[in-house]
Amino acid sequence: MHTCSHAVIGCMDFRIQNTMTKLLEHLNVQEGTFDRVTFAGGAANMEQLKIHLGLSKKLHDSCMAVLSVHEDCGAGAVKEDLFKAADTARSLGFEPKLFFIKLDGTWEEVKEA
Numbered sequence: 346m347h348t349c350s351h352a353v354i355g356c357m358d359f360r361i362q363n364t365m366t367k368l369l370e371h372l373n374v375q376e377g378t379f380d381r382v383t384f385a386g387g388a389a390n391m392e393q394l395k396i397h398l399g400l401s402k403k404l405h406d407s408c409m410a411v412l413s414v415h416e417d418c419g420a421g422a423v424k425e426d427l428f429k430a431a432d433t434a435r436s437l438g439f440e441p442k443l444f445f446i447k448l449d450g451t452w453e454e455v456k457e458a
């Protein structure tokens with residue numbers, strides 16, 4: 346079995362892709378060691394989130410989930426959606442980390458209460 350450590354979930358929006366790459370570098374998640382999945386809404390898109398985290402776990406035995414949504418998302422995702430996403434990730438066997446991506450190229454790590 347070929348395995349990887351992380352599943353990375355983000356929105357498809359072109360405006361955040363460079364920031365996502367910078368975030369992964371900051372987290373020391375190395376290129377070539379993670380499943381990267383992008384779709385509209387990112388971690389707020391529950392249906393896609395479940396499908397892709399499930400596949401990442403099943404196919405690659407990943408255990409860390411980097412979950413993100415972003416500012417001004419056309420799919421309507423908001424920061425608070427990350428909490429439900431975290432519950433979903435845990436239910437699928439992941440340890441989640443939550444990030445709100447901003448359009449100015451920065452991000453905020455979102456902590457659960």
Ligand SMILES: [Zn+2]
Nearest residue numbers: 356358418419
């Ligand atoms: Zn978006």
